[in-house]
Amino acid sequence: MKTNIKHIALGLLTVTTTFFACRKEEFKPLQPMTPAEQTPIKPKPVSPKYDLVNTTWKVTYFDNAGSVETDYYNRNTFALYSNNLLVVMLEEDAMEKGKWSAVYGLKSSLTLEFPESSFYNNLSGNWRIVKQSDTMLFLETDKKDGVVKMQMEKV
Secondary structure, eight states: OHHHHHHHHHHHHHHHHHHHHSOGGGGOOOOOOOHHHHSOOOOOOOOOSSOOTTEEEEEEEEEETTEEOGGGTTTOEEEEOTTSEEEEEOTTSOEEEEEEEEEOSTTOEEEEEOOTTSGGGGGOEEEEEEEEOSSEEEEEEEETTEEEEEEEEEO
């Protein structure tokens, strides 16, 4: 008899729990979205994973639309300063100045600007950051002859 009472009590508890857990108002049909709800959410830029400010880099690979030209750039270092100053140190203790800026988000990029008279003017432009670590940058940009690729490693 005690076993039957336990089974009946357990059955009533199960039915009661099911009845109250599945209330009718939880199963309302979907309502159409209002225009405000249909507006897409604009993505917010994310912070850089690795900060480029006050770092110095050396070109370890440069592919100019299929023509590897690493030797033109690998003897120099590129220093990125907090005031957006870009300084290229040449072998002969000479230097060239330019500007740099970085944008992080869905399309992270590094922009380099050199004067038109500079040997490095062909590096000017908006470079996509394809890969980045604390010691390496892999960049790509589109030029009239094709995709230019550059890998830089931290010095």
